[in-house]
Amino acid sequence: MTRKRRKAFGAAIALVGLLALAWPVAWDAILSGLLLVQIATPLHPGPLHRITDGPARQGVTFPGGGREMVATLYRPSRGGSGAGIILVHGVNETGKDDDRIVWLADLLARSGFTVLTPDFLGFKSLTLRPSDVEELVASIRYLAGRAGGVAPGRVGLIGFSYGAGPTIIAAADARVRDQVQFVVSFGGYYDLLNVITFITTGYYEFGDVRGRTVPNEYSRWIFLRYNLELIPSVRDREILKEIAEAKAKNPAVDAGPLAATLGPEGRAAYELLVNRDPGRVPVLVAGLGPGIREHIRFLSPLRVIRDLRGRLFVVHSDPDDYMPKTESLRLAAALESRGNVHLALLKVFDHVRPNFPKLAVDSFFRVYLPEGRKVFWLVFDLLRQRRQGRWV
Secondary structure (H helix, E strand, O other): OOHHHHHHHHHHHHHHHHHHHHHHHHHHHHHHHHHHHHHHOOOOOOHHHHHOOOOEEEEEEEEEOOEEEEEEEEEOOOOOOOOEEEEEOOOOOOHHHOHHHHHHHHHHHHOOOEEEEEOOHHHHOOOOOHHHHHHHHHHHHHHHOOHHHOOOOOEEEEEEHHHHHHHHHHHOOOOOHHHEEEEEEEOOOOOHHHHHHHHHHOEEEEOOEEEEOOOOHHHHHHHHHOOHHHOOOHHHHHHHHHHHHHHHHOOOOOOHHHHOOOOHHHHHHHHHHHOOOHHHHHHHHHOOOHHHHHHHHHOOHHHOHHHOOOEEEEEEEOOOOOOOHHHHHHHHHHOHHHOOEEEEEEOOEEOOEEOOOOOOHHHHHHHHHHHHHHHHHHHHHHHHHHHOOOOO
């Protein structure tokens, strides 16, 4: 072989090697673009469905939280990447069988993740419970135990809305945190005290970001309705239930006569719910029973956020009428010094639901280009976790 041919051959080998190294990144970029299209048209088949086979679905059970947990395991059709994701449904009655959870689990499995979608009893009963954390820890142990071919230390979690708080707390738990590669908090919170302030007064703040909205009256009373079990007095629970249901139907209803019959614990909860002054919230919360105060403390990620080992994705709609974006800003700031946080504030979601405007020339340049870019890089970063966050 002549010297010229040897050089050409060497260059060809180098080019092939370069392409082999670059292909995983290029494929993940292509996949991110396809997923972006599907996110913009949720719950409908899209381009990814035309080039991939659907995952195998399997009903599974495992012990957790003092009961036998029920879940669905989604396995990629062509074998997994060794990476797994636990999808944590938010506070809704349909749980793992919610259409949005099934749709997202299918997309993630088509992208190469093994996906576990457990049913969480607290979330399904529209409450937050300490037992939710135990059920999440059990779910991490199950998936990290090589369920579906998931490798040790390759478990990710995605939590939505109120479900994101217990998700972070479980991921930071010393029993399983070394198994957690990443956590996604979508529309989540940092401190339940701030959430209560927002629900009751509409006020939110963090650093230079602050504002006030008109509190959603329905959310206020539904929040009470589904947390009545925290009130020790059975009599107070019954009275507060009657007030909450009446107010949820008609906020103008005068609850004064019923409220006057409440005992000390019920009265403290009622005063907190009708308060409109953000400055009074800490004092009113301090007047609640010790069990309720411990509940608020335990289910606030602020107490454990620095124990988290994996990468943290913090996603929030901007604006958000259900959970203030300042809670996500707090989450990101808590771990900012580590440089292992991806923060995305998105205008194309309504809380946790995709809400892209009708495509037109104006919306393309005003919304689709800037917001699409943020969603693309968010999805791309998430997909890279299949390869342990590396570029190859």
